[in-house]
Amino acid sequence: MFDSLRGQRRRHLLYYLEERDSTRIEDAARFIAARERDCDPAxxxxxxxxxxxxxxxxxxxxxxxxxxxxxxxxxxxxxQFQDPPDGMSDLIDLCYSIEQGDEQRSE
Structure with missing residues (x-):
């Protein structure tokens, strides 16, 4: 599980997937690029x-x-998500909270 969360792009993808039942790679790529550039996906x-x-x-x-x-x-x-291992959703949420806190501190 930790290896899956190690890469920032993987984490951003997991954050995106957690909010959707399924998605397409093109939509996820645009979302991740927007997060990395701190801009709107459009x-x-x-x-x-x-x-x-x-x-x-x-x-x-x-x-x-x-x-x-x-x-x-x-x-x-x-x-789409498969049935993630026990605790995976909690780890994703924790990573998201930490990253959001880091972004707020740097503003």
Whole structure:
């Protein structure tokens, strides 16, 4: 579980998925790029969102799928939580709270 939460992009993806039943990789990539740039998802340039999508596809989604946290259909680009291990939702919430606190302190 901790390895799944180690990468910031993986954490942002998990925060995004926690709020939805399912999503597509393109939507998640735009959301993550916006978080990283501290802007609205509509303001993320297409090339930036595409670079994030590529790392999700090749790095982060395989790791989360390997750890049985996210189910991902490579053909359709759809993803959703699998039944996460016990305590995973609590860890995701804790990471989110910590990161939100760090962002508020830096403002």
């Amino acid at each position: 303001d993320v340039p297409a090339d930036v969102a595409e670079r994030v999508r590529v790392t999700l596809y090749h790095v982060h989604l395989p790791k989360l799928a390997e750890n049985n946290i996210v189910e991902y259909d490579r053909r359709s680009g759809a993803m």
